[in-house]
Amino acid sequence: MPNGRHFFSSESVTEGHPDKVCDQISDAILDEVLKADPRGRVACESFISVGLVIVGGEITTKTYVEIPDLVRNLIRDIGYTDAKYGFNHQTCAILNAIGRQSPDIAQGVDTGGAGDQGLMVGYACDETKELMPLPIMLAHRLTQRLAEVRKTGLLPYLGPDGKSQVTVEYQGDKAVRIDTVVLSSQHTEDILDKTGHHITRAAREEMIEKVALAVLPAKLMDRRTKFLVNPTGKFVVGGPQSDTGMTGRKIIVDTYGGMAPHGGGAFSGKDPTKVDRSATYMARYVAKNLVAAKLAKKCLVQLAYAIGVAEPVSVMVDTFGTSAVREDRLTRAVREVFPLTPKGIIRHLNLLRPIYLKTASYGHFGRTGSGFTWERTDKVQDLKDAVKA
DSSP states (O other), X not given: OOSSEEEEEEEEEOTTSHHHHHHHHHHHHHHHHHHHOTTOEEEEEEEEETTEEEEEEEEEOSSOOOHHHHHHHHHHHHTOEEGGGTEETTTOEEEEEEEOOOHHHHHHHTTTOBSSOEEEEEEEEXXXXXXXXXXXXXXXXXXXXXXXXHHTTSSTTEEEEEEEXXXXXXXTTEEEEEEEEEEEEEEOGGGBOTTSSSBOHHXXXXXXXXXXXXXXOGGGOOTTOEEEESTTSOOOSOXXXXXXXXXXXXXXXXXXXXXXXXXXXXXXXXXXXXXXXHHHHHHHHHHHXXXXXXXXXXXXXXXXXXXXXXXXXXXXXXXXXXXXSOHHHHHHHHHHHSOOSHHHHHHHHTOSSSOOGGGGSSOSSSOOSTTOGGGOOTTHHXXXXXXXX
């Protein structure tokens, strides 16, 4: 991050955004397989458009998933239950185009090797209690709040599709204020003004009060903070009616909001033998424990794998000059403390469970709950001891 005064922005999207609908479909299918067959292999992707959902990919399992029912129930729970939102869970068409995993890949994975080559990145910093960058955490709070006020009826005119964006002003590494807040939410025509081209001022003020001011820290806002609510004027046509969605297109929303690089692949719909997912979770776990141990103020961890090979081909720790400990010593400590083979990661983080649907919206990191094992900071003392040794 640059020195001096600068601005950084991150975005989030609601669970009704078309891309996020697809992430949730893919992870719901993965969860359904893991419930009955923890050793099932899943690489599932989804596509959504006007009145249509396509599910494809490779699944090898001993169980059976009734995909049309699962997809309809999920879309219903997200909120696409009425034609006024441009998509209806009862009337949409669903196409199933799933095959089996290639035996050429399986023969390398079955022996404990990585399911693919690639590089995976984890990041942590001391900006927030979650040890995450502040802009992405604030953006997620806004989209979670949009869903909450919609589902509870506090703002009944909102639809499932929506986005947020937060621009934070920094002085060096320190976040000093929120500069700009963008809220874009699908809505019914009830809140349009007489022109039919803009939402009313009352609706705009209500969204600022009930959404933004309800979750953003007051100490970081001032009279110069700008609020842009549905800045095109209106957002009646949204969801799959206005934009196609695909699994894996919101990877920066899923991770660190652009504050850190992203690795080689997306997460949703992939079982944990795919290091795109499991090793990225481990990299976050490593980085978070390093920061929690106060061995660095911020930390990036890169792991790289070759298909069919168990041990990572490289491990890299970068603390951006915030550690008093040499980074080669930190890297050695990481290799000593953390299991970094695919089997070791899966076992240590307990990843063969149906925990993935919850990860598919509002970010995979900085979360709480029993499923988010990679958010634990239980290796702090082990790291300190390893560094001293």
